[in-house]
Amino acid sequence: MTQPSALPDLVATREALQAGRTTARTELERAIAAAEAPANIHSFLRTDFEGARAATAAVRPDQPLAGLPVSVKDLFDVAGQPTPAGSLVLAHSPEAIAHAPAVARLLAAGGALVGRTNMTEFAFSGLGVNPHYGTPVNVADARTPRVPGGSSSGAAVSVATGAAFVGLGSDTGGSIRIPAALNGIVGFKNTARLVPTAGAVPLSTTLDTVCAMTRSVRDAVVAHEILADRRVQPDPASLSQRRLAVVKDLFLDGLDATVAHAFDRTLRSLRAAGARIDEIALPPLADLPAINATGGFSAAEAYAWHRLLMERSVAGYDPRVAQRILKGATMKAYEYIDLVHARAAWVTRMASALAPYDAILSPTVPIVAPALADVAPGDERDAEFFRVNALLLRNPSVVNMLDGCAISIPCHAPDELPVGLMLWHAALHDDTVLAIAAQAEQALRNR
Numbered sequence: 339m340t341q342p343s344a345l346p347d348l349v350a351t352r353e354a355l356q357a358g359r360t361t362a363r364t365e366l367e368r369a370i371a372a373a374e375a376p377a378n379i380h381s382f383l384r385t386d387f388e389g390a391r392a393a394t395a396a397v398r399p400d401q402p403l404a405g406l407p408v409s410v411k412d413l414f415d416v417a418g419q420p421t422p423a424g425s426l427v428l429a430h431s432p433e434a435i436a437h438a439p440a441v442a443r444l445l446a447a448g449g450a451l452v453g454r455t456n457m458t459e460f461a462f463s464g465l466g467v468n469p470h471y472g473t474p475v476n477v478a479d480a481r482t483p484r485v486p487g488g489s490s491s492g493a494a495v496s497v498a499t500g501a502a503f504v505g506l507g508s509d510t511g512g513s514i515r516i517p518a519a520l521n522g523i524v525g526f527k528n529t530a531r532l533v534p535t536a537g538a539v540p541l542s543t544t545l546d547t548v549c550a551m552t553r554s555v556r557d558a559v560v561a562h563e564i565l566a567d568r569r570v571q572p573d574p575a576s577l578s579q580r581r582l583a584v585v586k587d588l589f590l591d592g593l594d595a596t597v598a599h600a601f602d603r604t605l606r607s608l609r610a611a612g613a614r615i616d617e618i619a620l621p622p623l624a625d626l627p628a629i630n631a632t633g634g635f636s637a638a639e640a641y642a643w644h645r646l647l648m649e650r651s652v653a654g655y656d657p658r659v660a661q662r663i664l665k666g667a668t669m670k671a672y673e674y675i676d677l678v679h680a681r682a683a684w685v686t687r688m689a690s691a692l693a694p695y696d697a698i699l700s701p702t703v704p705i706v707a708p709a710l711a712d713v714a715p716g717d718e719r720d721a722e723f724f725r726v727n728a729l730l731l732r733n734p735s736v737v738n739m740l741d742g743c744a745i746s747i748p749c750h751a752p753d754e755l756p757v758g759l760m761l762w763h764a765a766l767h768d769d770t771v772l773a774i775a776a777q778a779e780q781a782l783r784n785r
Contacts (some may be wrong), residue, residue: 346552362405373501380472385453401448408449409502415537423496423539424457438537455492464730466491469715484707487517497600515746519702519758522632573773578612600757611781641666702758
């Protein structure tokens with residue numbers, strides 16, 4: 339069973355560069371070899387190894403990414419390239435005139451872009467399946483091909499296999515945290531407003547977040563500081579000074595045996611390290627089904643963007659993606675306005691309920707990565723696809739609806755399939771969540 343956490347992280351590699359134990363070119367060539375290996379079949383939709391080599395040669399050693407490899411999800415603009423967003427219908431769209439701000443910031447920080455990564459078409463699924471270009475395979479199980487998680491599927495596999503130190507992606511309902519959890523790496527969803535979404539094909543303009551996957555929490559801090567163009571403020575409180583909570587409602591429903599055991603073991607480890615963890619009810623969660631009864635933000639806002647394109651080219655869409663987008667056609671204007679107001683009121687209630695705590699703990703997703711064969715394209719597997727998709731999205735999507743921040747870190751044992759621990763809170767608690775995640779990561783390593 340592959341353990342991505344065994345790979346050196348960005349911070350350790352930068353230290354090795356500074357000490358002269360390696361070079362940026364050596365690390366880039368290792369990444370290129372990983373990108374070309376069988377483990378990354380279908381992970382990249384486009385590579386530019388020569389461009390990456392040129393970038394590494396020109397980088398300054400004091401830059402945050404120091405010429406080390408990064409990958410970019412296919413929905414971001416890269417100057418001189420089309421932006422297909424994992425689709426066929428945009429495969430021959432005009433080349434982007436400029437980099438998306440998030441891409442520009444990675445490159446300005448010294449990142450060497452090895453390629454554009456595969457994704458669920460138009461980012462509309464938590465499984466990562468793509469019928470047009472093939473589906474990247476989860477790195478964790480060499481015997482049974484499993485879903486990578488989505489929608490940032492190729493980004494996750496690129497980081498987990500060593501093809502990139504930072505995988506730029508997006509998170510609308512869990513599209514960073516789901517693949518991070520299923521591949522055993524770290525995925526940080528910042529408060530949405532902190533990173534510009536310009537230059538990215540939107541799914542939901544209300545919920546979309548630009549963020550990244552990495553191999554450690556400290557790498558997540560580096561990536562976030564670059565993408566958000568801000569410094570994370572150190573939080574000196576110890577783990578024993580934190581007040582943490584586990585929500586009994588919703589988040590713990592239907593856990594499979596591996597996730598349940600890993601989560602229980604994790605809570606014991608954190609308590610042994612001094613953490614105070616309360617079990618709480620969160621009554622506002624019960625309001626979510628009624629709030630989203632008319633379809634939610636993603637379908638309505640996606641349909642608004644895709645409507646004209648679908649009129650011309652709907653046959654070129656993944657049928658499962660088209661089905662979800664077309665649900666947005668039925669939402670009435672007053673229903674959308676009601677949804678906006680209902681969400682705002684719900685966020686206020688949730689923030690008040692969470693205020694006594696520094697972070698909330700939950701499994702990132704309730705199941706380990708399902709077998710790819712069970713949800714691969716095919717009408718006979720649609721029911722299982724949509725059932726599993728809803729299950730994977732259930733926990734992380736709460737944070738998007740909250741306009742909050744969250745991070746998924748690995749919490750499984752070496753002989754288990756990957757399981758993610760999600761630490762989360764309301765908007766602009768990013769620095770505290772990152773600090774607690776780093777402490778939790780250390781506690782889990784020491785157990």
